[in-house]
Each structure stands twice: as structure tokens, then as C-alpha cells.
Amino acid sequence: MIERLAIIGVGLIGGSLARALRAAGAVNEVVGCGRALPNLERAVEIGVIDRFDQDPAAAVAGADLVFIAVPLGAIRAVFTAIKDRLRADAIVTDGGSVKGSVVADALAAFGRIPPRLVPGHPIAGTEHSGVDASFATLYRQRRVILTPLPETDPEALARVDWMWRTCGAEVSRMSVAHHDEVLAATSHLPHMLAYGLVDALARMDETDEIFRYAAGGFRDFTRIASSSPVMWRDICMANREALSAMLARFSIELTDLSQAIRLGDGNTLLEVFERAKAARDRYVEVASPKDSPSSDADKRK
């Protein structure tokens, strides 16, 4: 049981955690914190949080568990604001999509790695944001990666592990660097391609006509380009190195593909497409017993 949960950033991620823990009867009181007052008022109105304080230091007072779900660019300031107001035994965890930057932020703010800080990342989300987009089942059968450090207190780690399992998630552990590489490949790079594609089309003449003839495949392909621009700017800045390496790798792939098309090299094209289809079909097969074939966004409907 969590006595008092402080959620810094009551949006899709933070709001869904509160809803899931409430639904499981695993939390007594939820205190919210955020910059947008209407969103916090709305969060109280729909019962996601019990009360709020816009000052992070006040919001974490007396909390036994603090969950930080603000954009990555705002995490260091939150650490700095709360460091002297945390209960001595308070556990702090976060939902940031990049872990290296969160650890660096903690080091800068606390002067060391706090033993009761458990860096984490729920691999879940939709392209929507704000507390109204949150729902209790967001984390069900989703993966959560925790990236404990040598300094991390095993009891704090076990408690965060329990928290996520209570929400229905599958928890695994990974090193900080490995997490950031895996996510650059499976999430950050695809977002860059989707944003880049839509932007390239948006900058063409006759944009309206082009989008008019886009079919369902295009909608699926570009759904992630409707995600929060600020969040994604922060992710790019925070995971510069791993993402740059993945972009370079993809760029070589695209150059090879472009050349095969220009030269009319059907064999190379067929080889690439067959390898990709086999990998995706195998992946979907692996994933489908647990995950729905439809997107997160569809699932909410």
C-alpha cells in the first residue's frame, strides 16, 4: 500500500498511474503537481488525484512515493525543487523515456545518486496528452523497464517493481545505456521518421491534395507524429548520442534502398522487403499473445 503518492506531472502517464493504483486499491492519497492549473482542477474533478499543490516541494511533503512524469527537459528542476523536502524514506521514481539524462540530472541536483531513486520507463502511451487522456488500463500487459544503479537501494527497487506489477505491467531491468540504445531503435527513431515524413509532405506544394489521397496505412504510419512536440524535443536532446547513432544506421539503409530503386535493382529490393516482412511478422507473432494487434490509441476507444 502506498500511503501518499505524489505525482509531479498529472498527464497521460502520471494520471494513468494514479488511476491504475486507485483501481487496484493500492494507494491511499494522491497529491498532484503541475504547471497547468485547469488540468490539475480537472484531475481532482474526475477523481484522478485528491488534491494538488503547484509547488513541487510542497506536493512531495509527507509522500512515501514520488512519481515524476514531466517532460525530460523539466526533470532536473523538479529534482532540485524537491530534494530538501523529501521524506527521508521517500522513494522517487520517474517515467522518462531516456534514462541517461535522468541519472545525470539526479547527479547534478542531488550531488550523488540518491539510493532511493529508481529510474524507470513504462513503455506505454498514446499520441494524446493531458489528464483527460489517462486511463487505468494503460499499463496492463505493457512493459516497464527499471534501470537501477549500483547505488540503488534493493528495497526501493522492489517497491517500484511491485507498484508497476500492481498496474498490470511486466517489469524488466536493464542498464541505463542499454535502455537508451534499445529505445532509440524502437521508439525514438520511428518518431523521427514519422515527424520527418509528415513535415516533408507538409512543406510540399499541394499538401492538402497529397494528404487527401493518403490511405489507412499512412494514418497508422504517421500516428506517432501527432505526439507532443515538446516531449519529443526533450527526448531528442536527452538521447542525442544513441539516437544519432541509430539515425546514421538508418541513413545508410535508406541510401542503399534509394540506390537499388534508382538502379532498378529488383533483387536487392526483394531481399530487403522479404527480410523486413519476415522480421515484422515474427515480431507480431511473438507480441500478439499478450498485446492487442490494435494500437494504444485504438485501445482507448
Next chain:
Amino acid sequence: MIERLAIIGVGLIGGSLARALRAAGAVNEVVGCGRALPNLERAVEIGVIDRFDQDPAAAVAGADLVFIAVPLGAIRAVFTAIKDRLRADAIVTDGGSVKGSVVADALAAFGRIPPRLVPGHPIAGTEHSGVDASFATLYRQRRVILTPLPETDPEALARVDWMWRTCGAEVSRMSVAHHDEVLAATSHLPHMLAYGLVDALARMDETDEIFRYAAGGFRDFTRIASSSPVMWRDICMANREALSAMLARFSIELTDLSQAIRLGDGNTLLEVFERAKAARDRYVEVASPKDSPSSDADKRK
């Protein structure tokens, strides 16, 4: 009413046309033709076609309407096979994703543009193939582009227009070159990015682990990489010029994005992401009154 419809290529596209026309009571007899005997037998068994002949010349005999739905690389051979066996008043149309190559194939096979050839392209599909993947509502509220030529008989054009409207589609007209540019942007380029991304990941070490941590967004983004490799090889070969131009355009976009990430240029990133999100949100808004928010694939379930 179509008296005898010949469908060359009884897969998702050809099978769905037959089903839709049957459902509308707009066709009397459907004759199928294809290379895979089990697929044709299956098509008869489930009532998509009445009978079949594996020889295209025999299959089109006596047909008043011929629909060609084979991969683009096989179209010229079909034209050549049927040209001397078509009824004098038979209308021929196709479902090829590239129109310039179909027109070139017709010119090569017939020695001129046949007035009763109406090049067409239904913008619909799923990542599945074969007659079992076909369904009667595939074309409902989908766009079909017809690309008539100066030589095209207006009565033949009107008849193909009517055929697609009978299936519930919205029909529009475009020049051959413009069609191929628009589709390169909205369909062919996205497929290259999806295939390229999955292939790049499939070639990395720890591929299994990488795919394991991919979330719903990745599944949507890569769904089109499960499409038919042969079909897509043919599309790339057939639309080389327009697709190469789009790839070059995207490549510049990606280079700019990569540089902004490497330099930590948050303002540029935010600008790109905001422009892309605005374009996509506007596009989805425009499209949503008619189209479902879920993908073609989801829709079938």
C-alpha cells in the same frame, strides 16, 4: 449491370471487387484467372468467383469488363496474352499502384493506347493478401483514382467510374504523372521507410530483444512492412523516377533533423515536430468524417 466480369489476379484487390459487385447485385458472372490453383479453387469455394481459367486469354473470352489486379511486373504479359481475345466492346481496367508503367505496358503490348482501357487505382488495401483476405466493404468510402488518357473512350470511363461507385468508393480523376507523384509521397515513400526501419533493426545484434520492447506505436508504424515484398518490388521498379525524387526530398529532411539532434538544436526540432503535428492533426480531422480512425487491417476484424 456487368454481364461477365473477368478478374485477372484473384487476391485481396480483385477478390474484394468481385465481392463488392456481387453484394450490390451489379454483376452476373465472375470468371477468375491466376497462377496459384489452390487460391482459385478457394475463390470458387467461398463464392468470390463462379469459375476460373488459368489462361488469361481464355478467361477474358466473352467478358464485357476485365479487371487486372496482378503485381505491376506481370501486367504487360497479361495485356499481351489477352489482346487478341478481348471482345470488341470489352472495357479493360486495372488496380495497379503506379499508372505510368501500366500505360507504357499497354503501349508496348497493344501498339497504341486502347480507347477502352481505363487505368485506375483503388486507394485501399491491407497488409494481407490472397482471396481469403478479400472482403466486400474494402472499397467503401475509399478513394479510387482513374487516370484517363486523351485516347480514352468517355463511355468506357463512365462505366468504370460507375463500377467503383457501386462498390461504395469515391472516384476522382488525375493525370498519370500526377497520380504517380502523389502516390510516391503518400504511399510508396512511407512503405520504404517502414521496410527500411524494420530491416535495419532486423540486421542489428539483439534483434529479438529490440522488438520485444517495441510498443503499440511501433506496431502501427511498421504494419505496412508486412505487405507483399513482390508487389512492392514491382511498385518501386515501376515508379522509380517519382519515388527517387521523394526519397531525395526525405533524405534532406532527415539530414536536417539528424544535424539538429547532433547539435542539440531544440528550436529547430520543436519547429519541425510542431509543423508535422499540426499537419497530421489537420489531415486526420479532414479525413475522419469519412474514414475510420483505425487502420484497414483493424477494420476487417
